[in-house]
Amino acid sequence: MPPMAKLHRRSFLGGTAALIIAFHLPLKKASAQAGRTKKVAKPNAFLRISEDDVVTVIVPKSEMGQGVLTALPMLICEELGADFSRIRVEHAPAGKEYVMPMSFGMQITGGSTAVRGSWKTLRKAGASARDLLERAAAKTWKVDRGSVRVENGRVLGPEGKSATFGELVDAASKLEAKKVPLKDEKTFTLIGTSVPRTDVPAKVDGSGEFGIDVMRPGMLVASVLRCPVFGGKTASFDGSAAKAIPGVKHVIDLGHGVAVVAEGYYAALKGRKALSVTWNEGGNAQMSSEQILEDYAKAGKDKGEKVRDDGDALVVIKGSTTKLQAIYDVPFLAHATMEPLNCVAHVTSTSCEVWTGTQNQTMSKNIAAEASGLPKGAVQIHTTLLGGGFGRRGEIDFVEEAVRLSRETRTPVKVIWSREDDMQHDFYRPLAWHKLEAGIDASGAPAAWFHRLVSPSIVRRFLKIGSMVSFDQDKKEVVWHDVTSTEGARSLPYSFPNLRVEYARKETGVPIGFWRSVGNSFNGFVTECFFDEVAAAAKKDPYELRRTMLTEHPRHAAVLALAAEKAGWGTTPVPAGRGRGIALHESFGSIMAMVAEVSVGADGVPVVHKVVSSIDCGRVVNPSIVEAQVQSGIVFGLSAAFFGKITIEKGRVKQGNFHDYGALRMKQMPVIETHIVPSTAKLGGVGEVSVPVIAPAVCNAIFALTGKRIRSLPIDPALLKTA
Numbered sequence: 055m056p057p058m059a060k061l062h063r064r065s066f067l068g069g070t071a072a073l074i075i076a077f078h079l080p081l082k083k084a085s086a087q088a089g090r091t092k093k094v095a096k097p098n099a100f101l102r103i104s105e106d107d108v109v110t111v112i113v114p115k116s117e118m119g120q121g122v123l124t125a126l127p128m129l130i131c132e133e134l135g136a137d138f139s140r141i142r143v144e145h146a147p148a149g150k151e152y153v154m155p156m157s158f159g160m161q162i163t164g165g166s167t168a169v170r171g172s173w174k175t176l177r178k179a180g181a182s183a184r185d186l187l188e189r190a191a192a193k194t195w196k197v198d199r200g201s202v203r204v205e206n207g208r209v210l211g212p213e214g215k216s217a218t219f220g221e222l223v224d225a226a227s228k229l230e231a232k233k234v235p236l237k238d239e240k241t242f243t244l245i246g247t248s249v250p251r252t253d254v255p256a257k258v259d260g261s262g263e264f265g266i267d268v269m270r271p272g273m274l275v276a277s278v279l280r281c282p283v284f285g286g287k288t289a290s291f292d293g294s295a296a297k298a299i300p301g302v303k304h305v306i307d308l309g310h311g312v313a314v315v316a317e318g319y320y321a322a323l324k325g326r327k328a329l330s331v332t333w334n335e336g337g338n339a340q341m342s343s344e345q346i347l348e349d350y351a352k353a354g355k356d357k358g359e360k361v362r363d364d365g366d367a368l369v370v371i372k373g374s375t376t377k378l379q380a381i382y383d384v385p386f387l388a389h390a391t392m393e394p395l396n397c398v399a400h401v402t403s404t405s406c407e408v409w410t411g412t413q414n415q416t417m418s419k420n421i422a423a424e425a426s427g428l429p430k431g432a433v434q435i436h437t438t439l440l441g442g443g444f445g446r447r448g449e450i451d452f453v454e455e456a457v458r459l460s461r462e463t464r465t466p467v468k469v470i471w472s473r474e475d476d477m478q479h480d481f482y483r484p485l486a487w488h489k490l491e492a493g494i495d496a497s498g499a500p501a502a503w504f505h506r507l508v509s510p511s512i513v514r515r516f517l518k519i520g521s522m523v524s525f526d527q528d529k530k531e532v533v534w535h536d537v538t539s540t541e542g543a544r545s546l547p548y549s550f551p552n553l554r555v556e557y558a559r560k561e562t563g564v565p566i567g568f569w570r571s572v573g574n575s576f577n578g579f580v581t582e583c584f585f586d587e588v589a590a591a592a593k594k595d596p597y598e599l600r601r602t603m604l605t606e607h608p609r610h611a612a613v614l615a616l617a618a619e620k621a622g623w624g625t626t627p628v629p630a631g632r633g634r635g636i637a638l639h640e641s642f643g644s645i646m647a648m649v650a651e652v653s654v655g656a657d658g659v660p661v662v663h664k665v666v667s668s669i670d671c672g673r674v675v676n677p678s679i680v681e682a683q684v685q686s687g688i689v690f691g692l693s694a695a696f697f698g699k700i701t702i703e704k705g706r707v708k709q710g711n712f713h714d715y716g717a718l719r720m721k722q723m724p725v726i727e728t729h730i731v732p733s734t735a736k737l738g739g740v741g742e743v744s745v746p747v748i749a750p751a752v753c754n755a756i757f758a759l760t761g762k763r764i765r766s767l768p769i770d771p772a773l774l775k776t777a
Contacts, residue, residue: 092104092105092106093105093223093224093227094223095186095223095226095227096227097179097182097183097186097226097231098179098182098183098231099112099146099149099151099152099179100112100113100114100130100146100176100179101130101134101179101180101183103183103187103219103220103223103226104220104223105220105221105223105224106220107140107207107218107219107220107221108142108220109134109136109140109141109142109207109219110141110142110143110144111126111127111130111131111141111142111143111144112143112144112145112146112152113126113127113143113144113145113146114126114146114152114153114154114161114172115154115163115168115172116145116163116411116412116413116415116437116440116443116447117145117253117439117440118163118411118413118439118440118441118442118443118444118447119440119442119443119686120168120679120683120686120740120741121251121253121676121679121682121683122163122168122169123143123145123251123252123253124249124250124251124252124253124676124679125168125169125675125676125679126168126169126172126176127141127143127252128244128245128249128675128676129169129172129173129176129177129180129245129675130176130177130179130180130183131180131244132177132180132237132242132243132244132245133177133178133179133180133181133184133236133237134180134181134183134184134204135184135203135204135205135206135207136206136207136219137206137207138244138249139249140207141252143252143253145436145437145438146161146415146437147415147434147435147436147437148161148415148416148418148419148433148434148435148437149161152415153416154167154171154172154175155171155172155174155175156170156171157171160414160415160416160417161414161415161416162413162414162415162416162417162448163413163414163443163448164413164414164443164445164448164568165568165572165642165739165742166641166642166643166644166738166739166740166741166742166743167642167739168741169675169737169739169740170643170672170736170737170738170739173737174236177236177237178233178236181234181235181236181237182231182232182233182234183231184204184234185231185232185234186226186229186231187204187209187219187222187226188202188203188204188209189202189226189229190209190222190225190226190228190229191209191211191215191217191222191225192211193225193229194217194222194225195211195215197211197212197215207219209222239673239734245673245675246673246674246675246676246677247676247677248676248677248678248679249676251678251679253439257439262439263438263439264393264411264438264439264440264441265393265396265397265398265409265410265411265438265439265440265441266393266394266396266441266470267438268398268409268438268468270398270400270409270466270468271466272465272466273398273400273465273466273467273468274303274304274315274316274317274463274465274466274467274468275315275316275317275318275319275321275322275467275468275469275470276313276314276315276316276322276455276456276459276467276468276469276470277313277314277316277319277322277323277325277326277469277470277472278308278311278312278313278314278326278455278469278471278475279311279312279313279314279326279329279331280310280311280475280479281310281311281333281334281335282333282478282705282706282707283333283335283336283338283339283704283705283706284338284341284563284564284565284705285336285337285338285563286310286333286334286335286336286338286339286705287309287310287333287334287336288307288308288309288310288311288312288331288332288333288334289332289333289334290331290332291305291307291312291329291330291331291332292329292330292331293305293312293314293329295328295329295330296314296325296326296328296329297325298328299316299321299324299325299328300321301316301317301318301321301322301325302314302315302316302321302322302324302325303315303316303317303463304459304462304463305325305329306459306462306463308455308458308459312326312329312331313455313459313469314326314329315459315463315467319470322470323472335705337563338563338705339704339705340704340705341562341563341564341702341704341705342702342703342704343385343386343485343700343701343702343703346485346562346564346702347383347485347487349560349562350383350485350486350487350508350509350560351381351487351508353487353508353558353560354487354489354506354508354558356558357556358506358507358508358556358557358558359535359556359557359558359559360554360555360556361535361537361540361543361544361555361556361557362544362553362554362555363553363554363555364550364551364552364553364554365502365550365551365552365553366552367491367493367502367503367504367550367552367553367554368491368502368504368554369552370493370501370502370551370552371491371492371493371501371502371504371552372493373493374493374494374495374501374502375493375494375495375496376493376494376591376592377491377492377493377494378490378491378492378493378494378584378587378588378591379489379490379491380489380490380584380587380763380765381487381488381489381490381765382487382488382490382579382580382583382584382765382766383485383486383487383488383765383766383767384485384486384575384576384579384580384766384767385485385698385699385700385701385767385768386482386483386484386485386564386699386700386701386702387482387483387569387575387694387698387699387700388476388477388480388482388483388698388700388707388709388715389442389443389444389445389446389476389480389569389570390476390477390712390715390717391440391441391442391443391444391446391447391476392441392442393411393440393441393442394470394471394472394473394475394476395446395447395452395469395471395475395476396410396411396452396468396469396470396471397409397410397452397453397455397456397468397469398410398456398466398467398468398469399422399426399453399456399457399459399460399466399467399469400460400465400466400467401426401428401457401460401461401464402464404428404432405428405432405433405434406422406423406426406428406432406433406434406457406460407433407434407436408422408433408434408435408436408453408456408457409436409438410435410436410437410438410452410453410456411437411438411439411440411441411443411447412435412437412440412447412448412450412453413440413443413445413447413448414447414448414449414450415435415437417448417450418435418450418453419433419435420450421450421453421454421457422435422453422454422457424454425454425457425458425461426457426460426461427461444569444570444690445481445567445568445569445570445572446480446481446567448567448568449481449567451479452469452471455469456468456469473710473711473712474710474711477700477707477709477710477711477715478706478707478709478710479707480565480567480700480707481565481566481567481568482564482565482566482567482569482700483566483567483569483572483575483576484509484510484512484539484562484564484566485509485562485564486507486508486509486539486576487507487508487509488505488506488507488508488576488580489504489505489506490503490504490505490506490580490581490584491503491504492504492584492587492588492591493552494588494591494592498592498593498594499592500548500550500588500592500599500603501550501551501552502550502551502552502553503546503548503550503552503553503554503588504553504554504555504556505543505546505554505555505556505580505581505584506555506556506557506558507539507540507543507555507556507557507558507577508557508558508560509539509557509559509560509576510539510559510560510561510562510564510566511536511539511559511561511566512536512538512539512566512567512568512572512573513536513538513539514536514559514561535557536557536559538568538572538573539557539559539573540555540557540573540577541572541573541574541577541641542573542574542577542578542581542639542640542641542746543555543573543577543580543581545640546581547604547606547607547610547638547640548585548600548603548604549603549604549605549606550603563705564702570687570690570741570742570745571641571642571687571742571743571745571746572742574639574641574642574742574745574746575691575694575745575746577746578637578639578641578745578746578747578749578750579695579746579749579750579753579767581639581750582637582638582639582747582750582751582754583750583753583754583763583764583765585599585600586635586750586754586757587763590757595624596635596636596754597614597618597623597624597636600614600636600638601614601615609645609670609731609733609735610638610640610645612670612731613638613645613646613647613668613669613670613731614636614638614647614668616647616668616729616731617636617647617648617649617666617667617668617729618636618647618649620649620666620668620727620729621634621636621649621651621666623636623649628651628758629651629663631653631759632651632652632653632663632755632759633651633652633653633654633755633756633757633758633759633760634649634650634651634652634755634758635649635650635652635750635751635752635753635754635755635756635757635758636648636649636650636751636754637650637747637748637750637751637754638747639743639746639747639750641739641742641743641746642738642739642740642742642743643671643672643736643737643738643739644669644670644671644672644738644739644740644743645669645670645671645738645743646667646668646669646684646743646744646746646747647667647668647669647747648665648666648667648668648688648744648747648748648751649665649666649667649751650662650664650665650724650748650751650752650754650755651663651664651665651724651755652752652755652756652759653759654756654759654760654774656775656776657771657775658770658771658772658773658774658775658776659771659774660696660752660756660769660771660774661722662692662722662724662752663724663725664724664725664726664727665688665724665725665726665727665748665751666726666727666729667684667688667726667727667728667729667744667747668728668729668730668731669684669728669729669730669731669740669743669744670730670731670733670735670738671730671733671737671738671739671740671743672733672734672735672736672737672738673733673734673735673736673737674730674733675737677730679740680728680730680740681728681730683740683741683744684726684728684740684743684744685726685728685744686741686744687741687742687743687744687745687748688724688726688744688745688748689718689723690745691744691745691746691747691748691749692718692722692724692748692749692752693716693717693718694745694749694767694768695748695749695752695753695767695768695769696716696718696722696768696769697715697716697717697718697768698715698716698767698768699715699767699768700715749767752769753769756769756774760774762774
C-alpha cells in the first residue's frame with residue numbers, strides 16, 4: 055500500500071463504499087467474478103442489463119445539481135418496470151444516439167429541456183427493453199406472451215413463474231427490439247413520486263467524481279494567465295522566471311494568454327505569477343460599463359425592430375388620460391459556479407480523451423477534434439459531475455485550452471481556472487436597458503403598453519438558433535430577431551388592447567452567453583415591476599389587476615391565484631414592518647408566481663423573510679426535485695438581485711471573487727413555500743423558471759413598504775436608507 059500521504063480522500067472512499075453513480079462493482083463482487091466476462095444485454099443506447107441483475111441507465115444529459123441522474127432514469131424505469139432503488143446510473147459518452155429532442159441537434163443540457171425533451175424517447179427505450187424481457191421469458195417458459203409481465207424488477211408468468219432481469223439476459227440478447235405502446239399515464243407508479251436522488255450519496259461520501267477530481271497517470275496541471283482585456287492577445291512574454299520555479303515543465307503561448315504547465319497546481323500558479331507578459335489589448339481597452347449604458351440610452355431613443363405589435367400602442371399612450379414612463383437597467387452578470395472551470399485532456403498521435411463537467415458534449419467533441427488535429431471519431435468525452443453550470447459549461451473555451459496544451463506537451467494536462475479567472479473571463483449575462491411606457495384611460499383601465507429593449511444579442515454567434523425572421527411592414531424588409539433576448543417581453547400575458555415590443559441590438563465587445571433563465575432573467579424583472587407601476591397609477595390592487603387581465607390565460611390566472619391564496623393576499627394582514635409583493639412570469643413552458651414578504655432596515659438593506667411560490671410545469675416527474683429547483687432558482691435570483699454586478703473598466707472586469715461579487719448566505723435565506731399546481735399539460739421546464747420571478751416580487755414588496763421603486767439592479771441600499 056502506498057504511504058498515507060499519497061492516499062487521496064476520494065480514492066479511499068471510492069475503494070470502501072458502494073457507489074450509486076457506479077463505474078465499478080463493489081470490491082468483493084468484482085473479485086469473485088474476476089477472469090470471467092459477464093453477459094450483458096444492451097437493448098438500446100440508454101440501458102445495460104447484466105446477468106448479475108445489474109441495471110445501468112445511461113443518461114444523455116449532464117448532472118449539475120438539477121436532478122437529471124434521477125428524473126431521466128425514472129422515465130426509463132417507469133416503462134421498464136425495474137426496481138428503481140437498485141439501478142445504477144452513469145453519464146452517456148458523446149454520441150449522435152444521445153442527441154435528444156429540443157436540443158438543436160446537439161448533445162447538450164440547457165434551456166430547462168432535459169426532462170421535457172427526453173420524455174418520449176426515454177420512455178420508449180424503457181418500454182422496448184421491457185418487451186424484450188417479456189418475450190424472452192415467454193419463449194423460455196414456452197407460455198403465451200400475454201401471460202407475462204414485469205413488476206418491480208422481476209418478470210412474472212403463469213403458475214408462479216418468475217425470473218430476474220439478469221436471468222433473461224442471454225435470451226433477450228437474441229431477440230430484436232420492437233416499437234411497443236407506452237403505458238397509460240394513469241397507471242404510472244414511479245413517475246410523479248418523490249423518490250430519493252441517485253446522485254446524493256456519492257456527493258455526500260466524496261466518491262462522486264467532479265471534473266476537478268480527475269487524475270490521470272503522468273498528468274500535469276496548467277494555469278493560464280489570460281489577457282485581462284476582452285479580445286486582447288499576447289504581444290510578448292518572458293517565461294524564464296516561471297521556468298525556474300521547481301515543478302514547472304512548460305511555458306506555452308496560447309495567443310489569448312500564456313499557460314504555465316507544472317507537476318501540480320500550486321507550482322503552476324507560482325510560475326504564472328512569475329511571468330512577464332506584454333499584452334496587445336486591442337480595441338476594447340477603454341471600454342466601460344458607464345459608456346456602454348450611455349450608448350444603450352442613445353440607441354434607445356431610436357426605433358427598434360418590432361417583435362410584437364398589437365393595436366396602436368404609441369398613439370393610444372399619447373392620448374391616454376394617465377401616462378407612465380420608466381427606464382430600467384440591469385448589469386452584466388457572471389455565472390460564478392461553485393466549481394471553477396477545469397478540464398483534463400490526453401492527446402496522443404491517434405486519440406484524444408477529455409474529462410470534464412460539460413453541458414455541451416457535441417461542441418466539446420468538435421473543438422477537441424479541431425484542437426488536437428484528429429478526426430472526431432478519435433475523440434472521447436467523459437462527462438463528470440458538474441459543480442454548477444447555469445449555462446457557463448455550455449461553452450468550450452476551457453476544453454480547447456486543455457486539448458491544445460496536451461497536444462503541445464504530449465502528456466495528460468489538467469487546466470484549472472482560479473475563481474478570479476472564472477469571474478473575469480466569463481460569457482456574461484448581458485447588460486440591458488429598457489424603456490417602458492403605458493397609458494391608462496379615463497375609466498382607470500390600462501389601455502396600452504410599450505417596451506423597447508436595448509441589449510447585445512445572446513444567440514447571434516450561434517446563427518439561427520433562437521432566432522426569428524419576420525417581415526417589417528414599416529421598413530418593407532425581412533428582419534432578424536433574437537428571440538432569446540426578447541423572451542418574456544414579447545410574450546406578456548396581460549390583455550392590453552394595444553401592446554408593442556421593440557428590440558434594438560447593440561453589441562459591446564463583452565463576451566455574452568447563456569445565463570440561467572437567459573433573457574427571462576431581465577425581462578421578467580422589468581415587466582413585472584413596471585406592471586406594478588401601472589397598477590399603482592390605476593389605483594388598483596396589483597394582484598387583482600393581474601387577475602382581471604389574464605382572462606385569455608387561465609393557467610396563468612390559476613397559478614397566480616394559488617400563490618396569492620397561500621400567502622394570504624388580501625385576507626391575512628402583512629406583519630408589521632414588512633411589505634408584500636407579487637410577481638408572475640412564464641418561461642421554458644412553465645408558469646411561476648411568487649409572493650414575497652420583505653422588510654428594510656434603517657441601513658437600507660432589504661431582508662426577505664418569506665416567499666410563497668406556485669408553479670404549473672405540466673406533468674411532474676419528481677415533486678421533490680421540482681421543489682428543490684424552485685428553491686435553487688430563488689437563491690440564485692436573490693443573489694443577483696442583492697449582489698450581482700459585473701463592472702467593466704478599461705476593458706477589464708473589476709470583480710474577482712465572492713468578496714466583491716456576493717452570493718446569498720444561509721442566514722439571508724428566506725422561508726420558502728412551494729405549491730405545485732396539479733396539471734396534465736405538456737411538460738414544462740423547472741430548473742430556470744423561478745429565477746426571473748423572485749427579483750420583481752421582492753422589489754414590488756419594497757415599494758409596498760417604502761413607496762420607492764427599484765428600477766436598477768442590484769438593489770442599492772443607499773436608495774432605501776432612512777435618515
